[in-house]
Amino acid sequence: MRFEGTNALVTGGSSGIGYATAAALIAEGADRVYVTGRNAQALRTAADRLGEKAIPVVADASSLSDSAALADRVRADGVTLDVLFANAGIAESRSFAETDEAFFDRTFDINVKGLFFQVQALLPVLADGASVIVNASIVANKGMANLSVYNASKAAVRSFARTWANELKARGIRVNAVSPGATRTPIMENGLKMDADAIAGFDALLAAAAPAGRMGRPDEIAAGVLFLADARSSYVNGIELSVDGGFAQV
Template structure:
């Protein structure tokens, strides 16, 4: 029997990369998965990958409250509550301090901080007993990578949310934890870094400096999220799981 048999899950940013890999894994473990993202064509393709009998796509932006309401209306309409929430959706860009604009700051914090907060808050009435919430933070929150300050600060806020919400929701038996991926080989990496040449350079740098010698795969994040979503992690609360190939450990 799959460890999430009969459970209902939501994965934000579920159309590609870590989100899609996690949605696939949760469905394989028996969950019915709702995914959301801004691009309908990518969402529809993701549902085909996950399995049309195992997933529903709801197009939307987590920084838009009406879009979040539509997502949770769809979950509510299924009538089985919510057992797993992977708050994964985020945006990232390299912008040095002297070039940060109000628009860049508002976009980054609007999605990564405000969007994550209301993604969880609006799910509260739907959570079943012993539900699991997993927030996607980042190793960037603990590093001083040049030109990544706004993103790093937003992810530090996400890590802080996990601690606070774990305390606030423990009375309902809801566990909140976070994961902090390091460099992961996703389709969005080229957009963040500015093209395939930059991605190749990063991969070469990682191979030369990391103990594990490579970028991570989205499926490796998904495996940890699936563990945190299941009863196998029933004694894990408020924790932050580094999935970074030793980046912050060795």
């Protein structure tokens, strides 16, 4: 029960990696885990499954007012956060030639601007010595086709971890990035619009190209997040932890 007595917040926790991380924190003894999402019904369903230690707060990561309200909610509860997993984000596919300004702005408003100001808003309710983990991606280093905007947004997230680790050192707050590889989550259908054949084709690619030979599971990414959140990783700061089955490593 390594997180007994701690309070955590996971953004984008209605499904996928965020949900798996919230579940893992609760299973490891966290006192309370705030979980955010844009869709109130999906968030409520997730919170019901997670149990009484999960506290759902509807918040859109791209909304600065929602981020301020989220911080106010934590403050009103008299809570300081020991762990923050800034996970909320989108992934959408569009070729370079076909990308318009609206598509670009949507991705950066959520993945970059939204994450930046959401973490900033939560700084006053972070405990000294807290652990902040931002969700980047191996795509920042892979340059996958038709994902130029998404790839760049995740490179920015990785950069945030480096700078914030320096800026927050006076408070003993560690900031690290987790970079998942291909992970089987609803974002494949809902964001990337992949059908069953496309997912099967990607499975085949990974079987040949990745040492693990398969996609990751959300709980496997969550295990990496919990390592970075744990006080036993106290000398780990500013890093990018790739949890990708070796896909971007070899």
